[in-house]
Amino acid sequence: MNINGTPTRTLRAHREQRVIDIIDQTRLPHALHWLRVATLDDAAHAIRAMQVRGAPLIGATAAYGLAIALSSDASSTHLANAGELLRSTRPTAINLHWALARMESVLQPLPAAQRCAAAWQEASAIAEEDVLQNAAIGQHGLALLRQIPHRQAGRLNIMTHCNAGWLATVDWGTALSPVYAAHDAGLAVHVWVSETRPRNQGLLTAWELAQHGVPHTLIADNAAGILLRQGQVDAVIVGADRIAANGDVANKVGTYLKALACADNDVPFYVAAPRSTLDFACPDGAAIPIEERESDEFRRVHGLDARGVPSALQQLPEKEAVANPAFDVTPARLVNAIITERGICSASSRALLALYPEMSAPK
Numbered sequence: 001m002n003i004n005g006t007p008t009r010t011l012r013a014h015r016e017q018r019v020i021d022i023i024d025q026t027r028l029p030h031a032l033h034w035l036r037v038a039t040l041d042d043a044a045h046a047i048r049a050m051q052v053r054g055a056p057l058i059g060a061t062a063a064y065g066l067a068i069a070l071s072s073d074a075s076s077t078h079l080a081n082a083g084e085l086l087r088s089t090r091p092t093a094i095n096l097h098w099a100l101a102r103m104e105s106v107l108q109p110l111p112a113a114q115r116c117a118a119a120w121q122e123a124s125a126i127a128e129e130d131v132l133q134n135a136a137i138g139q140h141g142l143a144l145l146r147q148i149p150h151r152q153a154g155r156l157n158i159m160t161h162c163n164a165g166w167l168a169t170v171d172w173g174t175a176l177s178p179v180y181a182a183h184d185a186g187l188a189v190h191v192w193v194s195e196t197r198p199r200n201q202g203l204l205t206a207w208e209l210a211q212h213g214v215p216h217t218l219i220a221d222n223a224a225g226i227l228l229r230q231g232q233v234d235a236v237i238v239g240a241d242r243i244a245a246n247g248d249v250a251n252k253v254g255t256y257l258k259a260l261a262c263a264d265n266d267v268p269f270y271v272a273a274p275r276s277t278l279d280f281a282c283p284d285g286a287a288i289p290i291e292e293r294e295s296d297e298f299r300r301v302h303g304l305d306a307r308g309v310p311s312a313l314q315q316l317p318e319k320e321a322v323a324n325p326a327f328d329v330t331p332a333r334l335v336n337a338i339i340t341e342r343g344i345c346s347a348s349s350r351a352l353l354a355l356y357p358e359m360s361a362p363k
């Protein structure tokens with residue numbers, strides 16, 4: 001994706017120095033600030049504090065976190081402990097667990113002296129594959145978008161939720177990759193971006209769409225229903241943090257309500273995700289762990305004050321009880337199709353297995 005007209009990735013690995021640089025997403029959309037990750041604790045903190053976020057990017061960052069950890073101590077004990085620490089950072093996105101399991105399966109059998117180089121190589125392979133897979137999702141999604149009838153003349157209106165774009169991956173994004181592909185192919189596309197309370201990942205989506213020059217409009221989460229009802233949305237595309245074997249989809253809280261409103265208004269609801277988001281060991285959505293985040297996220301609103309200084313304002317009395325589930329599950333029956341790097345399929349175990357036959361016997 002382009003930042004100021006320059007193709008840019010969200011993660012830069014400096015193998016010689018044994019460090020990576022990430023964008024501190026807690027400072028967006030107000031400041032684009034690159035942050036150095038030089039230790040295992042830096043990597044774990046970046047994921048837990050959501051300096052990096054989005055399922056595929058969390059996976060790639062964890063892989064590099066393991067490589068950084070092995071740069072100082074490549075013993076089996078440290079490998080196991082580092083994996084455990086990184087795995088504990090966030091529960092719902094399966095990409096984190098997938099990336100760590102892949103790293104460990106390569107590294108564990110090796111002698112300690114070979115592990116560090118192998119870890120950097122495997123982490124780099126994970127990041128490169130993410131870029132290629134997301135680009136392929138973009139092309140498959142573009143073919144789908146070309147077939148969708150426009151409800152309003154002049155432009156194709158896509159709605160998305162949360163940020164499943166460039167910032168959630170190493171490049172291109174999942175749900176936004178077809179949007180970038182469509183825009184770059186000359187289709188007149190406009191994106192309705194829902195704010196995504198309480199962490200407002202929609203602001204990240206709006207920021208990156210603006211960087212790439214894609215027309216878009218931010219809406220409050222609760223405005224989605226009226227726009228769908230008024231025929232102002234041709235399709236909804238979201239990402240996923242985990243897709244269970246039966247096609248149920250865990251994604252940012254609020255996704256399920258959009259899928260319900262799509263079904264009621266005959267608007268197609270699509271999920272875009274790479275192989276690393278599929279969890280065939282998880283039979284259905286009920287088995288997906290849903291992250292409950294700290295209530296402070298809900299209690300305080302963040303932004304710039306009148307002087308342009310980042311500030312937080314308390315928006316409710318301390319004694320109010322608050323629940324803050326970060327994800328929800330959309331049942332497979334509400335998903336019209338899943339857009340993957342291998343093609344488009346229905347949300348069912350049969351269709352997913354037809355695309356990914358190697359997953360029929362999960363380890």
Ligand code: MRU
Pocket residue numbers: 053054055056161162163164165168174175201238239240241251252326
């Ligand atoms: O809690 P986050 O910001 O890490 O949320 C995860 C997500 O980015 C979304 O749920 C997204 O739609 C799926 S990740 C491409």
